[in-house]
Amino acid sequence: MTGPEHLVVVGQGYVGLPLAMRAVAVGMRVTGIDLDAQRIAGLAAGTSHVEDITDDELAAALATGRYLPTTDPADVAGFDxxxxxxxxxxxxxVPDLGAVEAASAMLASHMRPGVCVVLESTTYPGTTTELVAPILEEASGLVAGVDFDLGYSPERIDPGNPTHGLVETPKVVSGVTPASLDRVQGFYDRIVDETVPVADTGTAELTKLLENTFRHVNIALVNELAVFANELGIDVWAAVDAAATKPFGFMPFRPGPGVGGHCLPIDPSYLSWKVKRSTGRDFRFVELANEVNEQMPRYVVDRALARLERDGVPAAGATVALLGMSYKRNTGDARETPSIPIAEGLAGAGVRVLACDPHVDPASLPATVEPATCTPDVLASADLVVLLVDHDAFDAAEIVRHARAVLDTRRWLPEAPSVEAL
Ligand SMILES: NC(=O)c1ccc[n+]([C@@H]2O[C@H](COP(=O)([O-])OP(=O)(O)OC[C@H]3O[C@@H](n4cnc5c(N)ncnc54)[C@H](O)[C@@H]3O)[C@@H](O)[C@H]2O)c1
Known part of the structure; x- marks a missing residue:
């Protein structure tokens, strides 16, 4: 090999862009390919669309001359x-693996003996060997594990997490043969602080789904408990905090308005789909967790309407300000966010819905809501304020000072007579 190792990262999103930036930082030549021409033009112009990557980091990568954002498959030629x-x-x-298939087919036409391909997309066990390998082999005429290395390494990136980024979070690695595992592990040893080898790609694929299914199920558990605890007149949040003092055997999960993002509403269903297809049986924990978590937005709507009624405000014509439209704190990512069904549920009851989120692009919000800014005037004008996401940009004291009535779905606000928690 002459010159730096040539890495191709297919997909320059929340997962692919941080990997590309890190690989440039450790000295590799990186081609970041994506179908989205606007995204690629932005990257080439130095504008990052991923919050974890600053424009300065992107500029530094571009300045090395070793980062090429592109839409042109010809640029992947000669990759290592x-x-x-x-x-x-x-x-x-049903799992839609269309993008993985297209990416594999694109790479296959540029394969040479000795290259290494790694799948990072979250998917059901078997995808690497049953779906990706045949596509790579057919167009290239090469054999996985013999002529080229192939592996799977799940991504654990947690957008917005200030302490656990790509580098600090241990990375599970696998290969279709022991030699492929060595190659994949050797690659990631240059990228992250710690790699965790597992015996085969199926184990690595299952590891990712286990992690996300574990969270999904535990969140569903506290969400369902929150509903019952409210009816029993018991503070579920205090119970979770108290239980969390147990130094072993308990891990705190807290209730919320529902799950969103790319992982929790989707990944567990990849697992239950695979289980059903392969064994004919239902993965009941996943089905139940889906059901409970999917009901949470409706529950928040019902609690909001009940609060209006208690305050003597007819829902039709009432104004409710929603604070936070993304699926998690300090991000503008609104994929699968529960805030949208909550907004639509309230609008369906005749409520005028104001949506305040300093991170989310107002153009991405449905026509049923009015984008607004969380100012004292807006807070004071609403019959009810519903805190859906605890962004650092919100001022908790100001919200409590100006809002007449508040439903706090994150238990984030200071206690006050006007505030009730989920
Ligand atoms: N976002 C997360 O927090 C996270 C964490 C762990 C794992 N994952 C998994 O990683 C994978 C990617 O997620 P993401 O959040 O980065 O998605 P994303 O939507 O942010 O980025 C994916 C990118 O791939 C591009 N793309 C689609 N098809 C393509 C193709 N055929 N060729 C080239 N580019 C193509 C899209 O245009 C997009 O820019 C998913 O499987 C996801 O489940 C995501």
Whole structure:
């Protein structure tokens, strides 16, 4: 090999862009390829669309001359290692691997003996060997594990997490053969502080789904408990905090308005789909967690309407200000956010819905809501304020000072007579 190792990262989103930036930082030549021409033009012009990557970091990568954002498949020619980090959504509850297939086919026509391909997209066990390998082999005429290395390494990136980034979070690695595992592990040893090898790609694929299913199920548990605790007149948040003092055997999860993002509403269903297809049986924990978490937005709407009624405000014509439209704090990512069904549920009851979120692009919000800014005037004008996301940009004291009535779905605000928690 002459010159720096040539890495191709297919997909320059929340997962692919941080990997590309890190690989440039450790000395690799990186081609970041994406179908989205606007996104690529932005990256080439030095504008990052991913919050974890600042424009300065992107500029530094571009300045090395070793980072090429592109839409042109010809630019992947001559790659040494390729990582696939494209979306894996559900279509009508069924895994949609179309992007993984397209990315694999694109790489296959540029394969040479000795290259290494790694799938990072979250997916059901078996995808690397049953779906990706045949596509790579057919167009290239090469054999996985013999002529080229192939592996799977799940991504654990947590956008907005200030302490656990790509580098500090241990990374599970796998290969279709022991030699492929060595190659994949050697690659990631240059990228992250710690790699965790597992025996095969199926184990690595299952590891990712286990992690996200574990969270999904535990969040569903506290969400369902929150509903019952409210009816029992018991403070579920205090109970979780107290239980969390146990130094072993308990891990705190807190209730919320529902789950969103790319992972929790989707990944567990990849697992239940695979289980059903392979064994014919239902993965009941996943089905139940889906059901409970999907009901949370409706529960928040019902609690909001009940509060209006208690305050003597007819829902039709009432004004409710929603604070936070993204799916988690300090991000503008509104994929699968529960805030949208909550807004639509309130609007359906005749409520005028104001949506305040300093991070979310107002153009991405449905026509049923009015984008607004969380000012004292807006807070004071609303019959009810519903805190949905605890962004640092919100001023908790100001919210309590100006809002007449508040439903706090994150238990983030200071206690006050006007505030009730979920
Ligand atoms: N976002 C997260 O926090 C996170 C964490 C862990 C794992 N994952 C998983 O990683 C994968 C990618 O997620 P993401 O959040 O980075 O998605 P994303 O939507 O932010 O980025 C994916 C990018 O891939 C591009 N793309 C789609 N098809 C393509 C193709 N055929 N060729 C080239 N580019 C293509 C899209 O245009 C997009 O820019 C998913 O499987 C996801 O489940 C995401």
């Amino acid at each position: 290692v390729a990582v696939i980090s494209v979306p894996t959504p559900l279509a009508d509850g």
